[in-house]
Structure formats: structure tokens, C-alpha cells
Amino acid sequence: MRRSILAAIPVLGLAIMLQTSIVERINLLNGAADLVLLITAAWCLQERARGAWFWGALAGVLVWFVSGTPLYVPLAGYLVVVVLARILAHRVWQAPLLAMFTVTLIGTMVLLMFTFMERTLLEVNLPINLSFVQIILPSILLNLLLAIPVHSMIRDLVNRLYPQEMAS
């Protein structure tokens, strides 16, 4: 657990810096990839990884810290990603990439819908069809494109942090 916490702080810290400085500039229409979501999902999908809830909560707090959204939006969004990933990690563990794609697809949709609902409750004019076409669908596509490399990197990190025990 301690290793998980020690890994989460630099990894998610670096991810949020990359997200705000580089990834946000790479747009498809008005959508953008969510590196923090991908890393959190990839970590939580690893069987041997510990501290999934901590990763989800830290991701939510870090995003809230730099974003204009209230805390409950990213926190709830990333915790939903953790729940999804933990469910799928136990059920489709033989197809990790399929699980990664599923978590990415549903997680991105849920997180962006949370943001959309929060903005709508504040009476911000966000036409739902335009939001889907311009933001949600392009963001999902970008996240799916990045899902495999991020999953590979996090799997390598988990393998280094939790080396597989040799059968005696």
C-alpha cells in the first residue's frame, strides 16, 4: 500500500502537469484526451496494484486543484472510474485491453457528463447535441487512442513495483 501511495503522488502529479500544459493543446474538434483518467484506469485494472481508491481520490483532488469545476465533479468521476476498473479487473482479467477500452469509454463519458450536468445546473448554455459532437465524442476517441500506450506503461510500472513472485 505504501508503494502505491508513493507511486501515485509523482505519477499523477506528472500526469496533471502534462495534461494542463501539453495534452490540453492537442484537440480533436473541442475535445481533449484525459491522461489522468487513463492512468487511473490503467492502474486500477492491474491485478497486483494496490491503493486503487487512493489513486482515484488523488486524481480527483489534483484535477479539482487546477480546474474550474467544483471538487465533487472530478472526485465522483474518477471514483466511478475506479469502481468500473475494479469490477472489470475481476471479471475480464483475461482480456486486459478490452477492460481498458471499456473503462476508458464509460469513464470518459461519465466524467464529461458529470461536468456537463454541473455546468447545466449553473445555467450555463451548453447545447447537448453540440456538447456531444464537439467535446464528448472527440474526447472519447482521443482517450481510446491513448489507452493502449498508457496501459502498457502502467503495467510496466506495476511490474517493477510489485515483481511477480517466482514459483518455488
Next chain:
Amino acid sequence: MIILLVVVGLVAIALGGYFNPVSSWFTRLMVDAQTWISTRVLAVEDFLTVPRDVASLRQRNAELEAEVAQLQTQVIDLQQQVTETNILSALVDFARANPNYSYKAAAVIGRDPSPFLRYVIINIGSNQGVLPGMPVVTDKGLVGRVDAVIAEGSRVQLITDAASAVNVRLQSSTTEAMLIGSVTGDVSLDMISQDATVNVGDVVLTSGLGGSYPPNLLVGQVVSVRKLATELFQQAAIQPNVDFSQLGFLLVITNFAPVNITPLIATPGP
């Protein structure tokens, strides 16, 4: 005596130009022979010294390549500095042209991670005197206003954000309107009276109404007008003067205190 006579005779023949063909033939022969010998000597010398020279040339080549790489890095650094200097110079010119306000220059260091929000993060905060609500501009015009502040950083809401609303006026007339952002990052004018005349190319400035922004800051130009008899207000699409995709350096207007008019807004009585 005979020798002297021969010498004098030869000199006389030479002065008379009778030796020229012989002399040139002899000279050509000498030059050809010298060239042949020199070429062979150089070839032999090259053959004997090549191994040593290849090593030294390779070393020299590596040194020069390293020097070129270093100089290229310096060139890139200097080009970046020139670009930054040009931007800062434009900002200084803007500040001189608008001496009513005091400014703090800031660099954009990040953008909001949510694609629904159009905010940027800048590298100055409360330690530099930045407060929430302060307007943010570039030399091209209005950018937005400070939304949240920490000690060494601030978050700026851009006028392209869907939740942003700025009271503006058209420079060519007394027409007032509201500038609103959108989910796509486009900005438009709303709440324009049906009686008002709005033309393509009209310049849009802040009006100062509401006390959120100082008056007369440049915003952009009208690019199209939508007027329907069935609607209460006209609408107009605006081309902002600022390129929001290329924001690098900004100026925060630090001596403008936004007015909080919330207590003046009527609430339904009991």
C-alpha cells in the same frame, strides 16, 4: 676572351628574342616534371599519413558536430527569446498606451483539464498582488478575468468560456450588448436591441457596465449579424482580436477593483 664573346653573343641572342621558343619549351618541360614529381610525392605522403588523419578528422568532426548542436540549441533559445521579447515589447507598448491602469505581466503555464471549461493558469498569484476578479488583457485586447488565486498562481476565465458574460458596446454607436462565450470557444453578442443598427466590421469594446470590467477595452469585430423579427433581440457573431489558442503572455490589470453588485440585485420578497 672566347668565353666572354660567347656569353655576350648568347645575351645578345636572348635579348633579340631568339631564345623564347627554346626557353618556353624548357620551362614547360620543367613544370610538367615538377608537377609529376609533386603529385607522386603527395600521393605517397597521403598514403603514409591517412590512418592518423582519419582518426584526427573523426575527432575533429565529432567536436564540430557537438559545436553545431550546441550552436543550434543557442539559436533556438535566442529565437525563443526574440519571440518572447517581441511579445513583451508589444505588451509594454500597450501598457504605455493605456497608462490609466497598472499591470502585472504573467505567462500562461497551463489550461483547464476539462474540455468544457476555458480557463488558463498563469504564473502570478496573491504574492504578486493578484486578486480574484481582476481583468486580464493582451496588447490585442480583452482576454478574461482572474477566477481563482493561490500564492504563486492564478486561474483566468477566458471570455470564450461558456459561462462568461461581458457587457460590451459597439464603438460606432451607443448600442450595448452582452458578449457570451460558447462550448465551441466562439463568442457572440446577445441582447442587442432590435432597433439598433449593427454592421459587419463594427468594433466591440467593453462598456464597463456591471463593474466587472473596465470600459473601452478592445474585444473584437462583428463578423455577422442575425436579426429575426420573431426574436426579442438581435445576435451577432464576433471575431475576437485575441488568438486564444496562442496565449503566451498576459497582463493582469491590478488597479481595477471589480464592483460587487449582488446586494443591489432585487430578490423576491416573502
